[in-house]
Amino acid sequence: MQTFQINTKEKREATGDLFGIFFEDINHAADGGLYAELIQNRAFEFDPIDNKKYHALYAWMPCQLDEKNGQTDAADVSLTILTESPYTKKNPHYLRITQIRQQQV
Secondary structure (H helix, E strand, C coil), X not given: CCCCCCCCCCCCCCCCCCCXXXXXXXXXXXXXXXXXXXXXXXXXXXXXXXXXCCCCCXXXXXXXXXXXXXXXXXXXXXXEEECCXXXXXXXXXXXXXXXXXXXXX
């Protein structure tokens, strides 16, 4: 058994101002941004065989930012999944975003 003694009569001057920092790496943001594993269907490969609701564009939709109303649907763009010229063989699907020109009256 060990014992220790505390001398309550001996006093020392405080160190002064102490500063510190706390950093919590939420969602792995310190690794360079949004952690890719958190992006649902990021390879555009969801398939109805896994879930009847799934399709290649599941969890993706075009939207635009309206300063007054926040996020709204974007009717002037089209999303298409392609495989003709993939960036890598491991991820053959990629997204093409096409702006649909609206006619001016």
